[in-house]
Amino acid sequence: MKELVEYVAGRLVDQPDAVKVSESVKDDTLMFELRVAKEDLGKVIGRQGRTARAMRSLLSAAAGKRNKQARLEIVE
Amino acid sequence: MLEKTEYRGENIEDAITKACSEIGVSREELDIEVVSAGSAGIFGFCKKQAVIFTSRRSGDSGEEAVPAVLVHRKPVEEEVPVETEVPSVAEVPVREESEKEAGHTEEEPIPSPGIIDEVGVTLNRFFELMDFSAEFEITPEPGRINVEISGEDMENIIGHEGQTLNGLQYLLRKMIGKKFSEKFILSLDAGDYRKTRKEELESRALKLAIEVRENGKNRTIPPLNPAERRIVHMILQKDKTIRSRSIGDGLYKKVLIFLPGKRRKRPPKRKGPRRKK
Numbered sequence: 001m002k003e004l005v006e007y008v009a010g011r012l013v014d015q016p017d018a019v020k021v022s023e024s025v026k027d028d029t030l031m032f033e034l035r036v037a038k039e040d041l042g043k044v045i046g047r048q049g050r051t052a053r054a055m056r057s058l059l060s061a062a063a064g065k066r067n068k069q070a071r072l073e074i075v076e
Numbered sequence: 077m078l079e080k081t082e083y084r085g086e087n088i089e090d091a092i093t094k095a096c097s098e099i100g101v102s103r104e105e106l107d108i109e110v111v112s113a114g115s116a117g118i119f120g121f122c123k124k125q126a127v128i129f130t131s132r133r134s135g136d137s138g139e140e141a142v143p144a145v146l147v148h149r150k151p152v153e154e155e156v157p158v159e160t161e162v163p164s165v166a167e168v169p170v171r172e173e174s175e176k177e178a179g180h181t182e183e184e185p186i187p188s189p190g191i192i193d194e195v196g197v198t199l200n201r202f203f204e205l206m207d208f209s210a211e212f213e214i215t216p217e218p219g220r221i222n223v224e225i226s227g228e229d230m231e232n233i234i235g236h237e238g239q240t241l242n243g244l245q246y247l248l249r250k251m252i253g254k255k256f257s258e259k260f261i262l263s264l265d266a267g268d269y270r271k272t273r274k275e276e277l278e279s280r281a282l283k284l285a286i287e288v289r290e291n292g293k294n295r296t297i298p299p300l301n302p303a304e305r306r307i308v309h310m311i312l313q314k315d316k317t318i319r320s321r322s323i324g325d326g327l328y329k330k331v332l333i334f335l336p337g338k339r340r341k342r343p344p345k346r347k348g349p350r351r352k353k
Contacts, residue, residue: 007201007202007205011198012251054247060235061235
């Protein structure tokens, strides 16, 4: 699932090399931290957070299949 | 009151100009009452002249509020033809019509094979990464790519109120848009979800509309995305007894259903003349 975040973010930004995702697990929750180049922050967040929200709902769907929850943080 | 004189012209503007030049006063000094707005007619037939009544304003006499400079009924005003040219031959409007139509149905190109390929590859990768087992069929149309998803994990792919499906559609469109600048609409569907959802929204909207009409209270539909709001507005537009409007900020807005005339925001316009500065 980390790859999912990497894949989507990598295809949305101008500097795919700067995309970094870290994953951690806390109980039933999978936590993802996404880092992108400063100029690309807007691209992964989207207008009114629409892109971030879409990524979160995909992550939740993927996690839900494994009876887990997912959280995605976009780190500056 | 002074006597009124009747003037006719091709339209109101024309009639007023005639009146002004004949009486020899400026427009501001006339009281004008529109009797008929006139009509440009169709194919040069059925032309109707605009008719107005004018009289000189009583000037600065202490008389109480002289009616506004131009008194006329609103619907009439809307009929005033914008263009003053009246086509005299039948051919002219016909040609215009066909031109307009051609502009409307201007063929949008079918998305290129490269894009269709890209949609397939990307979607496959998505399902692989999400560990979903699903198949899909891509159907290109002019200006549009439809994707029909099926398979075991369909429910998961749709998500609560289509959230996941809409998210996927949105991200996919953005990712493709990054590579290709072609314009097209990408529409993902899974097992008739869109159709079912549309019917559900329509029946909910119509049910609330009946309630609004019967007891006059406003009702709202919980926040919807733009495409879903559109469905609601479209179905309610057919019912002239009620109105609908989106309220709220952001992507998701509620749809308010109300009776026209209710919820007037501004106080009614003053009928008297404008106060002098």
